């Protein structure tokens with residue numbers, strides 16, 4: 646996404662934002678933009694933002710006062726200017742609302758620069774095939790770490806259950822309490838979609854998964870009438886079809902966003918987690934967090950810590966050893982290199 650923004654020339658952004666200097670007295674205050682309207686960013690393509698305003702899709706660029714502040718898929722924004730959505734019409738994003746969540750990643754674990762991938766989503770759906778390709782626990786663990794760190798609820802979506810029994814994989818995640826749904830390929834498409842739809846209803850969910858796991862098939866099945874829905878995959882941007890690898894937010898059928906949103910993430914192949922702090926990760930597990938109150942300063946709560954409260958809680962029989970073990974597996978996945 647940062648790359649996409651960079652491709653868009655700074656001078657272009659400025660050209661679109663000359664806030665009424667000729668008609669208003671010069672003032673030190675920034676314009677108040679009383680006439681701004683609310684919208685949600687559904688995708689970013691070469692510095693141009695597709696924004697849904699009152700159920701219709703418009704195009705916008707960042708206004709100058711935002712400076713270098715990033716605007717990403719899922720951002721709730723305020724826009725001014727031509728919000729007609731007509732051909733060639735271009736509005737300006739003048740404000741980014743406070744983000745309820747941010748899903749971040751670094752390019753890899755040694756990369757100090759973290760990038761926000763998606764804002765404002767409340768659920769991270771980790772799409773994994775049970776076979777063909779084989780599930781990779783390291784990748785699942787890392788996605789879970791990203792979800793917990795972002796304050797998003799995780800959901801495992803296990804596809805291709807017609808090829809393998811989900812139990813083996815589920816046993817690994819049961820102690821963490823990660824909810825799951827299972828889908829299988831049936832004669833008339835995908836079986837098990839109903840339960841997934843229930844889990845997605847009314848929420849904003851990021852779908853994460855590697856090629857071959859069936860994520861695209863799921864997205865197409867969930868948003869079947871995409872041609873007429875807001876935020877269609879083939880959304881025509883001001884410069885042609887959506888071609889970027891930026892996250893793409895799609896309204897679930899019915900209600901233009903009220904029914905919930907799914908956010909596809911076509912461009913995400915790696916998930917650097919250099920930004921994740923152990924103390925932040927454990928906050929996603931309040932029962933475990935409580936047991937670390939007397940940990941020595943700087944304790945990472947990992948298995949090699951000499952005086953970690955988690956070990957003491959297990960020894961006292963107050964903590965489920967499997968749950969502690971699973972948490973520590975996530976902790977290790979944070980810096981694993983063999984995923």
Ligand code: ZN
Pocket residue numbers: 937940941944945946947950952953954955
């Ligand atoms: Zn500890």
